[in-house]
Amino acid sequence: HTPLVAQNGDVWFTLQNSNMLGRLVPDSGDIRLMKMPERTRPYGIKEDSKGTIWIAFRGRNAVASINPETWEITEYETPNPDPASHPGGYYIRRLAIDSQDNIWYVDSGRGYIGRLNPGTGEIKEWPSPSGPKSHPYAIEVIDDIVWYNESDQRPDALVRFDPKTETFQ
Numbered sequence: 001h002t003p004l005v006a007q008n009g010d011v012w013f014t015l016q017n018s019n020m021l022g023r024l025v026p027d028s029g030d031i032r033l034m035k036m037p038e039r040t041r042p043y044g045i046k047e048d049s050k051g052t053i054w055i056a057f058r059g060r061n062a063v064a065s066i067n068p069e070t071w072e073i074t075e076y077e078t079p080n081p082d083p084a085s086h087p088g089g090y091y092i093r094r095l096a097i098d099s100q101d102n103i104w105y106v107d108s109g110r111g112y113i114g115r116l117n118p119g120t121g122e123i124k125e126w127p128s129p130s131g132p133k134s135h136p137y138a139i140e141v142i143d144d145i146v147w148y149n150e151s152d153q154r155p156d157a158l159v160r161f162d163p164k165t166e167t168f169q
Contacts (some may be wrong), residue, residue, distance in 0.1 A: 004045045004053070006068070012053055014042035021055065021066065034071055040064075044094035048101045048118075056092040056105055060157060063092055063105055076116050078107065079125055094148075096141040098163075104146055106136035111163060113139070113148060129168045130157060 001016040011024040014031070021042055022033045036042050041059030048054060053066040061078045078092060086119055096104040103116040107125070111132040114125040128134040135152030136159075146161040160169040 001043060002045050004047060006047050006053070007051060010068070011039065012045055012047075012056060016041050016058060018045055019059075023068075032071075037048070037073065037075070037098050044105075046095045046097050046103075049096050050101065050104075052118075053101055054095055054097070056095050058091055058093060061091045061107070063095065063103055065118065076103075076118075076121065076123065078105070078114055078116075078123055080110060094138055094139045096139045098141045098144050098146075100144075104139055104141055106139045106148055108135045108137055108151075111136065111150075113146065115163070126166065126168075127160070129159060 001014045004012045006012055010025060013022045015022060019036050019041060020033050021036055024031050037057045040057040042055045043058035046054045051068055053068055054066045057071035062075045065074045091109055092105045093108045094106055105114050107114060111128045111134040112122055112125045113128060113136055116123050128136050130150045130153050133152055134150035136148050137151040139148040148159050150157040150159060
């Protein structure tokens with residue numbers, strides 16, 4: 001579903017509907033696939049400054065880190081695990097990483113953005129300004145300011161979030 005060219009040149013990718021993670025090593029042509037935990041449906045994928053691979057789980061309320069050497073998975077469950085709060089089964093879609101290696105995510109089913117501090121495991125969330133049906137989708141961090149779109153608004157809304165002041169624009 002989503003490719004990522006890592007700092008070392010390896011190509012990581014998610015296979016959402018097959019519930020797998022893959023890596024291609026271009027120099028050797030080696031391809032490795034790994035079955036992910038049940039019902040995770042890996043979606044967005046990013047790499048932090050230390051080379052750790054991060055994956056958004058569209059099928060469950062979690063993000064995960066993958067050690068690229070051992071392929072060990074560490075899951076971080078996000079708040080509100082009640083499946084009824086995620087109409088259509090949409091959970092975490094896309095990820096972004098700030099300068100401190102905090103993991104930012106959009107919870108498109110609930111209309112929230114969230115931040116995971118990998119060092120402490122602390123997760124904090126904020127409701128998107130247009131509410132539960134705003135369907136936040138794409139996300140990026142630029143100069144430690146979070147930008148994302150609310151894709152179920154017409155027209156789509158581009159939202160700016162300042163983590164220091166916790167204000168939306």
